[in-house]
Amino acid sequence: MPRILITDYEFESISQEQAVADANGVELVRANCRTEDDVIEAAAEVDGLIVQYAPITERVLKGLPRLKAVSRYGVGVDTVDVQAATECGVVVSNVPDYGVEDVSDHAVALALTLARGIPDLDRGIRDGENVLDSVKPLRRFSSQTFGVIGLGLIGAATAAKAKALGFRALGYDPLHTPGTTTKEGIQVVTFDEPRGRVRRRIPARAVEQAHPPLDQRTHAGAVQGRGHHREHLPGRGD
Numbered sequence: 001m002p003r004i005l006i007t008d009y010e011f012e013s014i015s016q017e018q019a020v021a022d023a024n025g026v027e028l029v030r031a032n033c034r035t036e037d038d039v040i041e042a043a044a045e046v047d048g049l050i051v052q053y054a055p056i057t058e059r060v061l062k063g064l065p066r067l068k069a070v071s072r073y074g075v076g077v078d079t080v081d082v083q084a085a086t087e088c089g090v091v092v093s094n095v096p097d098y099g100v101e102d103v104s105d106h107a108v109a110l111a112l113t114l115a116r117g118i119p120d121l122d123r124g125i126r127d128g129e130n131v132l133d134s135v136k137p138l139r140r141f142s143s144q145t146f147g148v149i150g151l152g153l154i155g156a157a158t159a160a161k162a163k164a165l166g167f168r169a170l171g172y173d174p175l176h177t178p179g180t181t182t183k184e185g186i187q188v189v190t191f192d193e194p195r196g197r198v199r200r201r202i203p204a205r206a207v208e209q210a211h212p213p214l215d216q217r218t219h220a221g222a223v224q225g226r227g228h229h230r231e232h233l234p235g236r237g238d
């Protein structure tokens with residue numbers, strides 16, 4: 001009987017996975033792996049892995065000769081060495097539409113909160129201070145630009161929601177041609193344009209969000225963050 005290991009998970013129930021496994025004659029086992037060694041030990045006798053956060057590195061893949069497939073809970077495969085998996089003949093899959101609504105809702109919620117100065121106002125009111133001046137000028141969404149880097153499922157959903165709220169939504173994505181408009185009505189611009197336009201038009205109160213996958217090129221930006229990521233995204237020569 002084929003065996004599949006859920007290396008790690010933080011869901012309350014795996015009854016759906018169990019039902020699919022039972023219906024297909026698969027034995028489902030579970031663990032709480034955090035490290036490479038945890039995975040190698042727990043997965044020695046399995047054909048497939050379902051992974052939340054556990055690291056599926058080259059060392060892990062080479063240490064599991066019986067393994068045939070790795071499936072990630074979620075979109076990103078940055079925790080899986082896909083090249084090593086390919087070399088080992090292991091198929092890697094993901095859940096491409098995981099969390100689109102939730103992440104885009106949250107991204108817009110954070111942007112609106114900052115755009116209206118809510119954290120400062122909330123803190124000020126709780127401290128009994130009048131902080132209205134500190135958040136001025138508060139501009140209408142309809143006078144602001146919302147720039148999104150990475151117009152995939154989440155980025156496009158985020159930009160569409162921002163557009164519906166009145167923002168001028170535009171974005172960059174290497175898969176889209178600058179000068180065109182996406183099916184969600186988002187203007188596609190060159191890489192520099194979201195920031196360039198935002199800076200020129202509304203220097204202090206504009207929104208820019210990045211929703212690309214985490215890979216070698218975007219990782220440098222993600223760890224440096226704080227406005228430096230643009231230098232590390234593709235098209236910048238690194």
Ligand SMILES: NC(=O)c1ccc[n+]([C@@H]2O[C@H](COP(=O)([O-])OP(=O)(O)OC[C@H]3O[C@@H](n4cnc5c(N)ncnc54)[C@H](O)[C@@H]3O)[C@@H](O)[C@H]2O)c1
Pocket residue numbers: 074075076077096097098099100103149150151152153154155172173174175211212213214217218233234
């Ligand atoms: N935190 C969470 O709960 C959560 C949930 C779902 C997804 N995510 C993450 O959000 C990211 C986006 O998810 P998605 O569903 O939109 O993925 P997606 O694959 O639909 O879209 C990613 C987009 O980014 C673009 N892209 C790639 N490299 C880029 C770059 N250097 N600059 C600009 N754009 C680039 C791609 O062309 C693609 O259109 C993924 O990394 C995913 O892991 C996080």
